[in-house]
Structure formats: C-alpha cells, structure tokens
Amino acid sequence: MTRQAVADALEEIGLLLELRGENPFKTRAYGNGARILRSLDRDLAALVRSGELGTIPGIGAALSEKITTLVNTGELPYLEKLRAEVPPGLLDCLKIQGLGPKKAQVLWSCLGVTGLDSLEAACKEGRVKALDGFGATTERKLLEGIERLRSQAGRFLQPVVQEAAERLLKTIRAVPGVLRAEAAGSVRRRAETSKDIDLVTSATDAEGVMDAFVAAAGIEEVTGRGPTKCSVRLVAGPAVDLRVVDDVSYPAALFYFTGSKAHNVAVRGRAQRLGFRLNEYGLVRNEDGAAVDCEDEAAIYAALGLAWIPPELREDQAAAHHSLPRLVAADDIRGVLHCHSTWSDGTATVAEMADAARKLGLSYLGLCDHSQSAAYAGGLSVERVVAQREEIDRLNRTFGSEFRILHGIESDILADGRLDYPDEVLERFDLVVGSVHSRFQLSANEQTARLLRAIDNPYLDIVGHLTGRILLSRDPYPLHVERVLDAAAEAGVAVEINAHPERLDIDAKALRYGLARGMQTAVNPDAHSTEGLQDIRYGLGIARKGWCTPDDVLNAWPLDRLLDHLSSRRARALARGGARGSS
C-alpha cells in the first residue's frame, strides 16, 4: 500500500472516531499521523522493515502497528470495524462548510441522517431547526452547503489527474508498436480541476494498447471498449478515455481532444475561412479534398497561419492573437519565495528546506513563516523572529555565494488592513508576504478596503493567496479583485500565484488582468514540507494560463535583480508614504 493510501486510511480513522465522539486528542493523533506521512520524504516500506517507524515524532506504538499492518497487508481490521459502525455517507456530510463531527453526530443519532440525501430531506422538512443547538440559519446554510458540494462532485484536483495521467502514459508508451502518446483535454491545458482524463495515442496495434491499458494498476472498472476508444474509471475517482489513432491522424486527434471547445471552434472557423476543414482525423483542403500533411500540431497551426499555441492558452481568444508571449517555464525558476519551516507549522527545518531547494537547483529560498497573530500555526513572536534571523544568518554563512536564504514572513493582514508587526519589526525582514487568514465574512467593500490598506503599507512586498479560496471546498471571500490588482500594480506590490494545488490563488484570469496593468507576480509553493516545493509546477500552469513571461515573475529573476527590486521598491514606498505623512 502506498504512503498516500496509508495516510488516507489514518485520516479516515480520525474522522470516524470523531463521529463516534471519541477523545478529541485521540482523533487528532490520527490526523497528525496522516499529515506526518504525507510530508515524509523517505520510503515508507523501508521504514516499516527497519522498525524505525516509532522513532518518528507523532508516530507512537498504536499508529506504528496500524501503519505496519496497512503496508504489509493492504488492509486494517480496525478500520473495517469502524466503517461498519458509522454510515459511510456521514463522512460526505463533514465536507459541508460549518458542519463538524459534533453536529453530524447529533444529526445522525437524533434524526437518522446517514448522508447528504437524508440530511437534505431533514432540512427541507424543518426537522433540523427543531433540534437543540440548531436553528433556521444553520438549516439554510446546510442546504447551501449540500448544493455547493453537489455542484463540485465529480471534479478532481491536479495532483490526482496529473499523476494518474503520467502513470497511465508510462504504461501505454511501454507497449510495443506505440509511436506517440500524450494527455489531452483539461489535463493538458492545466485546468485547475478536471472532470476526467483524456489520453491520445498512435499505435500500430490498437488492441495491444488497450489490453495493456485496462490491465494497468488503479483501474476500478472498464466502462466501454471499441476499436478506437476505451473508457475506464479509476479507483481514485476520475474516468479516463483512451483514444488510439493511426500516426497520420495523431496531430489532429491531439489537437481536437485537447480543446477547449471554444478554442476548437475558433480554429475550425479560421480553417473554414481559409478553405480548409479541420476535424479529429486531419486537416483537409476543400477544393480538392486532399489531406494536408501535418506531422505535428505545430504544422496544423502553421498551415492556418498561426504559431503553435501552448495548450494552457487554449481557453479563450488565443487563436486571434498574432504574437503570443514567451511563457514562463520550469527552467526559468531561480528560487522560491513563501515557504514554511518548523519555526511555525512546517514539518521541515530551515536547513532541510534550504537543502531541498538547493537539490532542485534553486539559488534562493524565501522563508516566510507565520506571524504572531497566527497562533494556531505557531506564529512567530518578535523574540522568535530575532532568533530565527540568527539561525538564518548562521546558515547563510555556510553557503557562500551560490545560495541564499531570505528571511521573510507571512504576516497576517488584520481585519483593518494593518500587518501584525510594528514597522520596526517589519523593516528587519528581507521579504514580507501579507495574507488574510481570518474574518472571511467581511463585505466585499470592507475586504477590499482591508487589502488596499495592506498594499499601502510600504513594507508589504507580496500579497499571499488573494481570494482565500480552497478549490472544491471553499469559495473565495467577497472582494473587488480588479480594484485590488489595480492598486497592487500601481504600488509595485506583487500578487502571488499560490501554487498549492488546493488553492491556485489567484486564478489565471485575474492574473492576466493584473499583468496587463504592470503587476508582478511570484509562483509561490507555500510549502510546508520539502516535498511541498514540488507544487511550484501547479503554480506554473496558472502562470502560463495567465500569459505570464519570465519577466513578470519575481522568482524567475536572479537573486541580485530580486534584491535590488525589493530594496528599491521599499525605498520608493517609504518616500511616497513619507510625502503623504502616513505609514
């Protein structure tokens, strides 16, 4: 059993125990265990074999034994027993914002709620508001929550679909006779979430490819199979469509199944105007019915007088543009800004994070742990800020010129828009990220005023996760996004692309709006572990979808340029603030 699957099992035990009303510290121990496993950068099976599991802080005798059983046998009787005692649908109910285990337990025991359907019925019949501790508002919010959950059902985050696609492609490419194979659809376009996975391949032996495909690991059921198309559903949830074509048709098929629908319509329209017909099998000249020889996608675009359009841009009007930007790519990234360490809620030490960044070939690491008002995340008091600085200075002396840790902070933006340290503390940081972590329920005007005041603070360098959204789970808070981006562009404050796959905040559309007004950005992994640094690839997808060039991205700049920018930006902002007599 994989580390991820074991972590999921521990997490589920924690939730089931909570629903049974167990000691909260016991349930938390399972949740902690799941988090520890997810951020572990060692081989779990090897840890089990060597008996070192119990030496990991947070993993004691009980968890160690259960993890060992899961790894060795793939099952756990203890978990099966818990599952039998709690209705499975009750876990779905916990995904509703504002409904925790205590209330779910009451709904189950008093009203017989066992899932979203029975909860919806109970709400509509007014039985929920009659319960002690519940009221009409709660009942209404539960119904809204059910509605939102249903509207997002069947969508999956990038780590799920990207990794499944890569794994299946590896299987397909290993089949004899396979010439080309790629992911198409929303996965290739790097959409924030995907409904399903589309794979396109060219092969001399379609049957052989499909045989290997349906035999791949992680497939729950085969839902359809014909001569050119095979559909399956994965254990992880998403459906996968595999299309096998001959190699001549491959470029057109890849183009067609990559979409988006709007992009295909635009390009087909252009083809029509130029006297061609474009479908999933190829590009055909109308006057003589001859197929145009296109050995790859670029040739199709070229035949229509267009440069090849990167899949990330195939959402809107890209086909109407004559020149496309040189999009930022993984190779451009020089460093990371905004990640955490054990000084606050990260799982790796500063030295470990720095080491991981160096191994990725990066030349700087902006460490931005949580600030003092983030008590839940172990935010740094002023004294600990000073101590952390000493540790960072000490480490920097060991690196020489090839690597540098920047001492930053992720400072909470308070409800009134102030940052949560006085200026004399803020000025000591190399880098200040400001983020909203509380008071999401302010009105759009209040939230906007809050962000605008933060942007006016001369010490703020980067706005963190602008809208607070959590994909598939929490909507953005009300905010006049464009007004905030206008102000950030004006003040020279960057707005990050939070690269965590559950956030991807800001989104590509807002990013493009800001960039067009001169705003800068940074692709920030917001990593809480060494592994989390890898999330930068999801942020790059958004950057590219937002038409972002390397010049727009602070962490695509060499360290010298970044440091010059940060110091001159602050000097300008202080001069401006001084002139206005505010701070």
Place this chain on the structure above:
DNA sequence: GCCGTTTTCGGCCCGACTGTTTTCAGTCG
C-alpha cells in the same frame, strides 16, 4: 493516541467567529 517524564498520568495550539443562546459549544484556521 502521543509525549515527557515528578515512570504513571496529565496535558495536548489557541483565539475568533457564528449561531445559538442568556453564557456557551462547535467550527475554523
């Protein structure tokens, strides 16, 4: 359930907000 240890059991991150109350419990970050 984990940890640290006064080696047998008590403390475990904590403050703010919401909706329900009339002083608080549940949820969240």
